[in-house]
Amino acid sequence: xxxxxxxxxxxxxxxxxxxxxxxxxxxxxxxxxxxxxxxxxxxxxxxxxxxxxxxxxxxxxxxxxxxxxxxxxxxxxxxxxxxxxxxxxxxxxxxxxxxxxxxxxxxxxxxxxxxxxxxxxxxxxxxxxxx
Amino acid sequence: xxxxxxxxxxxxxxxxxxxxxxxxxxxxxxxxxxxxxxxxxxxxxxxxxxxxxxxxxxxxxxxxxxxxxxxxxxxxxxxxxxxxxxxxxxxxxxxxxxxxxxxxxxxxxxxxxxxxxxxxxxxxxxxxxxxxxxxxxxxxxxxxxxxxxxxxxxxxxxxxxxxxxxxxxxxxxxxxxxxxxxxxxxxxxxxxxxxxxxxxxxxxxxxxxxxxxxxxxxxxxxxxxxxxxxxxxxxxxxxxxxxxxxxxxxxxxxxxxxxxxxxxxxxxxxxxxxxxxxxxxxxxxxxxxxxxxxxxxxxxxxxxxxxxxxxxxxxxxxxxxxxxxxxxxxxxxxxxxxxxxxxxxxxxxxxxxxxxxxxxxxxxxxxxxxxxxxxxxxxxxxxxxxxxxxxxxxxxxxxxxxxxxxxxxxxxxxxxxxxxxxxxxxxxxxxxxxxxxxxxxxxxxxxxxxxxxxxxxxxxxxxxxxxxxxxxxxxxxxxxxxxxxxxxxxxxxxxxxxxxxxxxxxxxxxxxxxxxxxxxxxxxxxxxxxxxxxxxxxxxxxxxxxxxx
Numbered sequence: 001x002x003x004x005x006x007x008x009x010x011x012x013x014x015x016x017x018x019x020x021x022x023x024x025x026x027x028x029x030x031x032x033x034x035x036x037x038x039x040x041x042x043x044x045x046x047x048x049x050x051x052x053x054x055x056x057x058x059x060x061x062x063x064x065x066x067x068x069x070x071x072x073x074x075x076x077x078x079x080x081x082x083x084x085x086x087x088x089x090x091x092x093x094x095x096x097x098x099x100x101x102x103x104x105x106x107x108x109x110x111x112x113x114x115x116x117x118x119x120x121x122x123x124x125x126x127x128x129x130x131x
Numbered sequence: 132x133x134x135x136x137x138x139x140x141x142x143x144x145x146x147x148x149x150x151x152x153x154x155x156x157x158x159x160x161x162x163x164x165x166x167x168x169x170x171x172x173x174x175x176x177x178x179x180x181x182x183x184x185x186x187x188x189x190x191x192x193x194x195x196x197x198x199x200x201x202x203x204x205x206x207x208x209x210x211x212x213x214x215x216x217x218x219x220x221x222x223x224x225x226x227x228x229x230x231x232x233x234x235x236x237x238x239x240x241x242x243x244x245x246x247x248x249x250x251x252x253x254x255x256x257x258x259x260x261x262x263x264x265x266x267x268x269x270x271x272x273x274x275x276x277x278x279x280x281x282x283x284x285x286x287x288x289x290x291x292x293x294x295x296x297x298x299x300x301x302x303x304x305x306x307x308x309x310x311x312x313x314x315x316x317x318x319x320x321x322x323x324x325x326x327x328x329x330x331x332x333x334x335x336x337x338x339x340x341x342x343x344x345x346x347x348x349x350x351x352x353x354x355x356x357x358x359x360x361x362x363x364x365x366x367x368x369x370x371x372x373x374x375x376x377x378x379x380x381x382x383x384x385x386x387x388x389x390x391x392x393x394x395x396x397x398x399x400x401x402x403x404x405x406x407x408x409x410x411x412x413x414x415x416x417x418x419x420x421x422x423x424x425x426x427x428x429x430x431x432x433x434x435x436x437x438x439x440x441x442x443x444x445x446x447x448x449x450x451x452x453x454x455x456x457x458x459x460x461x462x463x464x465x466x467x468x469x470x471x472x473x474x475x476x477x478x479x480x481x482x483x484x485x486x487x488x489x490x491x492x493x494x495x496x497x498x499x500x501x502x503x504x505x506x507x508x509x510x511x512x513x514x515x516x517x518x519x520x521x522x523x524x525x526x527x528x529x530x531x532x533x534x535x536x537x538x539x540x541x542x543x544x545x546x547x548x549x550x551x552x553x554x555x556x557x558x559x560x561x562x563x564x565x566x567x568x569x570x571x572x573x574x575x576x577x578x579x580x581x582x583x584x585x586x587x588x589x590x591x592x593x594x595x596x597x598x599x600x601x602x603x604x605x606x607x608x609x610x611x612x613x614x615x616x617x618x619x620x621x622x623x624x625x626x627x628x629x630x631x632x633x634x635x636x637x638x639x640x641x642x643x644x645x646x647x648x649x650x651x652x653x654x655x656x657x658x659x660x661x662x663x664x665x666x667x668x669x670x671x672x673x674x675x676x677x678x679x680x
Contacts, residue, residue: 028678031664038667046674051587054243062404065236069400072229072382073393080381085363086370090225090381097232098438104239105434112247112427120675127677 029131037123046119053111061104068093158488159301162496166342167319170335170503174323177331184533185680187328187540188255188515189418192680194333196425200432203416205336206508207234207407207433208343208440209285210292210468210501211567216441218467220448221460221474224369224379226386227448229396231441233403238437240408240579242430248586248673250417250426254680257411258520261581261600264665265593268525273600275520277577278411280604281570282513283551285412286506288566290316290555292468293502300472300495310556316506317552323507324514324544332507333419339504344440346497350471350490351443353478354450362446369452379452395635399568402639406571409578412512423676450474465622472498510551514543569611572639576603576646584650586673591654592661598653603646610638 029037037043071079072090079090181187194202212234219227253259258274294313303309323331358365370379378384386396407413417426451460451474463469475494479487518540523531531539580599584591610633611617619629635641671677 031668034671034677035664035667037671043671043674047670050674058240058243061236061239065232065400065404068232069229069397073386073396076381076383076387080377082377086366086377086380087363088377088380091366094225094228094232097236098442101236101239101434102438105242105431108243109427109431113424116674117424123671124675124677127671127675131678 029127033127033130037127042119043123046116046123049115049119053115054108057104057108061100064100065097068097156301159492159495162492163499166338166496166500166503170319170323170338170500173334173338174327174331177328177334178326181326181328181330184255184537186330187537188415188519190329190333192419192421194419194425196420196428197432198337199333199416199420199425199429200436201340202333202336202419203413203429203433204436204440205338205340205343205504206412206416207437208340208501209289209505209567210296210498211288212440212444213343213347213501214292214296214468214471214498215466215567216444217447217451217471217474218460218464218469219385220444221451221455221470222457222467223385224373224375224449224452225382226384228445229382229386229400230403231444233400234407235434235438235441237404237407238430238434240405241413242427242434244586245408245414245582246417246426246430247423249414249582250420250423251676251679252586252669252673253418255415255418255519256516257414257578257582258516258524260669261585261596262520262524263669264585264591264662265596267529270593270596270600271520271524273597274581275516275525277573277600277604278516278520279513279547280608281409281573281578282411282509282516283547283554284566284573285410285570286509286513286547286551287554287558288570289502289506289509290551291558293499293506294555295464296468296498296502297495300469300491300498313555314552316502317548317555319503320506320510321545321548323503324511324548325541329415329419329511332504332511333416335507336504339500340436342497342500344436346493347440347443347447350450350475350478350494351446353490354446354454354474357478358453365446365449365453369449372454373452373457391634394640395637398635398637398640401643402568402572402575402637405575405579405639405643407574409574409582410570411516411574411578412508415512415515416508418680423679447471447474450478454478506551510544510547513547514540517543517547568637569607569616572607572611572637572642573604575639576607576642577601578603580643580646580650584654586669588654589663589666590661591650592657592659594657594659595650595652595654599646599650602649602653603642606645607638607642610635610642614638 071093079088079093081089083089083092180191185191216227216230219230221227249257249260252263256274257278258271261274262270290313293316294309297312298304298309303312323335327335354365358368366380370376373379375384386392417429420426420429448470451470454474454477455470460467460470460473463473472491472494475490476482476487479490481487518536522539522543523529523536527535577600580603581596584595584599613631614633614636615623615631616636617623617631618625619631620626672679
């Protein structure tokens, strides 16, 4: 197992022949252009689409996690209730945290690729063309 | 709990016997050796392609989302997750599982709020984003300080753990032997990072993640097989074998004793969930992919891989509890850190069997790989931050050339390596569990508030950034210093003295809100106006990726 072959030479996209220069030397838009975009309705919409999704969802999953922590601490009887065999409420709620984490990650990725990426790409390509 | 001194136990003797027996130790050493040779080969290969600063710090930004997701998992799943959680479940049942949940849910903070904006607006370090809108020198100094403090605490825990663990698995008990192991780990990590840079480190972390998942999957499968894939039976056997009955499957054995320990649990829970997105060695991984979309994909993969791994720790931990006697686990290591290797030995057929010896060797090699990959990531994070934030931007005021910066990073790696070898050798017998929790608490108290305010709060100022970084840093370090982690208890670092006055082991409950509060207070009390133009740049860049490096 420990004898994993090293990555093939030149075979993957991580092995460019030359070192890759940073794009730091490409033309950057000016501060005035950034301010103008920041104040535009188009960017306002992107910001709203991002924040109105990410912020409430963050509050929700942290609250759900804290609820779980508090139940573990102060509701031992309830958590110990056996549902079937030796599987109790505590185990199911713990596994539910896994399930919700996977679901939220999937949900965010879907929202981002449908609602955020197209808006962001339009602004980015226009700004970089103007710069 | 662990104070009761157990009788001489037989799995320890078994373990020692398995390790000492002339036909078994060579197998473990061979697997260690294979891993070291393979990773050194990768390092040299990666080193030949490491030319620019972007290669050294960010692996040329050429990794795919999946590759980086693997590497992020390899960077994150430390020996503390692998051995620590399995051990905690084996000893305390359900309460050990609570760690897994906090460690996993934490990734949503990184996914929703931090990874993509950071990738879009930063270049090499966490300090790039924190200092973007602020006066460069003070904020870079603060960001560099907090990066190095967090990474060193984390590093120290891994180094000391490596010494204890590898010594135990190889049957080395002398002090000189343990120090030699710590020195070997330190030396290897210096080589990985100075020669291979981020590219080499990333490949080492990817290999390690694959090994860790494969090894865990194998043991999980064998344990489940033994219980005919009936989780309920496995849990039942673990509960009765633990001697604690149904309570073993319920929360409370570790944290439920008193009102204080319950508060401690809340504190730990908050630190875990908010700390991950402030860990510098995790944050710099997002610079290794070309775009924010790839950074998002990395986190999605990491959540999948890490989640699957933590689900397996349930089987590993309860399996160890079901297969081994609790006294034997404690006798081997008070914190239960050797429960997983002991379970592997047992499930393979016991100490005298070839199967047991092979599984023990495999799990030991995986643990060793885990430690090496994590220490390499930590060393890279701290030397990058020293070279890029402190040397290039504070000492040289942005005048250093790329070459000088990378040279400084390599020297910093050597220096940090030597310091951690020395500290790791000194700390080899200390209780190091508190150090990892402290690293998470500092990351959550000093780094996360500053990152979130910087990205999302228009009014945030330099003074606010400095107050939240230094305030969060100082309060978490001081509270731990005066907590039972350091003094006043048999399990403390210095059990002989008592100068503790803070009752909780984890400072997060106080220091995290304080970090957020100080960031706000420092801002509203500051006389300077926030730089509106710079915030426009940061906000537009972070959400769109315009002009990203």
